Amino acid sequence: EMPSHDDLVLAERPAAGVLLLTLNRPEKLNALSKALLSTLRDRLAVAEADGSIGCVVLTGAGRAFAAGADIHDMLARGLASYADPERLASWRAIEAFAKPMIAAINGYALGGGLELALLCDILLASEVARFATPEIKLGSFPGDGGTQRLPRLVGQSFAMQMVLTGAMVDAVLAERKGLVSEVLAAERLLPRALEIAGDIACRSVAITPLAKRAVRAAAEAPLAEGLAIEHALVVDSFATEDRTEGLRAFAEKREPVFRGR
Numbered sequence: 001e002m003p004s005h006d007d008l009v010l011a012e013r014p015a016a017g018v019l020l021l022t023l024n025r026p027e028k029l030n031a032l033s034k035a036l037l038s039t040l041r042d043r044l045a046v047a048e049a050d051g052s053i054g055c056v057v058l059t060g061a062g063r064a065f066a067a068g069a070d071i072h073d074m075l076a077r078g079l080a081s082y083a084d085p086e087r088l089a090s091w092r093a094i095e096a097f098a099k100p101m102i103a104a105i106n107g108y109a110l111g112g113g114l115e116l117a118l119l120c121d122i123l124l125a126s127e128v129a130r131f132a133t134p135e136i137k138l139g140s141f142p143g144d145g146g147t148q149r150l151p152r153l154v155g156q157s158f159a160m161q162m163v164l165t166g167a168m169v170d171a172v173l174a175e176r177k178g179l180v181s182e183v184l185a186a187e188r189l190l191p192r193a194l195e196i197a198g199d200i201a202c203r204s205v206a207i208t209p210l211a212k213r214a215v216r217a218a219a220e221a222p223l224a225e226g227l228a229i230e231h232a233l234v235v236d237s238f239a240t241e242d243r244t245e246g247l248r249a250f251a252e253k254r255e256p257v258f259r260g261r
């Protein structure tokens with residue numbers, strides 16, 4: 001029987017429609033072991049299937065959001081650690097999570113930890129958060145999406161600087177470069193993340209994943225293709241009851257009652 005790793009990612013329901021997931025390996029700065037990643041994948045699969053969850057907030061216990069891939073496992077297993085099919089499947093599943101996900105970056109987001117944050121849709125940073133791709137110092141470079149997603153967000157020059165030097169970036173600079181959308185005092189980070197998540201969760205859970213896919217296409221597709229994706233998703237939205245309800249509620253000057261379909 002497989003050991004249970006449920007405690008590696010804590011799950012709470014702090015507000016209606018919101019799931020708070022906390023990476024919980026603080027003694028190792030939430031280094032992304034295979035077990036931690038597969039636990040996160042499992043948690044997200046449950047959240048995806050649960051119609052009462054409209055938004056996920058992802059944060060880290062202790063001093064780190066996540067300090068990257070597990071260096072000790074890479075040392076022990078080499079390429080088999082990086083190319084582990086189950087590890088890669090976990091990453092792909094986290095990337096494919098359909099509902100909105102907010103990263104509440106409480107501390108270090110390094111290497112794979114930054115790459116995990118880059119899979120989230122909205123990035124918020126505590127003023128003590130630190131960002132880097134330190135792999136170059138280990139004779140490596142980002143391998144879980146960082147070399148592709150960072151330049152799309154912060155531009156080629158700053159991304160190159162991060163990847164080639166491994167230097168730490170503080171929260172204020174991260175916000176200036178567009179890596180995060182807000183910087184908050186440490187004690188305000190989670191309340192603000194939950195507030196935004198609550199705003200998202202009270203919208204239609206049939207519609208927010210379509211909006212997420214449309215905005216994501218901007219980073220992943222050429223313009224003409226992205227516009228076609230946007231158009232197709234908006235057409236899809238007309239097939240939902242919630243779209244009709246939203247328009248009708250406006251006309252009737254009342255709050256909409258969304259049913260997620």
Ligand code: CAA
Pocket residue numbers: 027028029031032067068069070071072082108110111112113134135138140141142143144
């Ligand atoms: N993997 C495994 N363990 C890690 C880790 C990681 N990425 N990062 C930190 N830890 C462990 C440390 O080994 C230490 O454990 P022990 O107490 O058992 O020795 C514990 O977490 C606390 O860390 P430190 O004692 O180092 O804490 P510090 O405050 O002195 O330093 C730090 C903090 C600067 C973040 C430092 O821990 C650090 O540099 N960590 C590594 C960051 C890094 O290089 N990340 C990239 C990993 S490679 C990657 O992600 C690869 C890829 O895409 C292919």
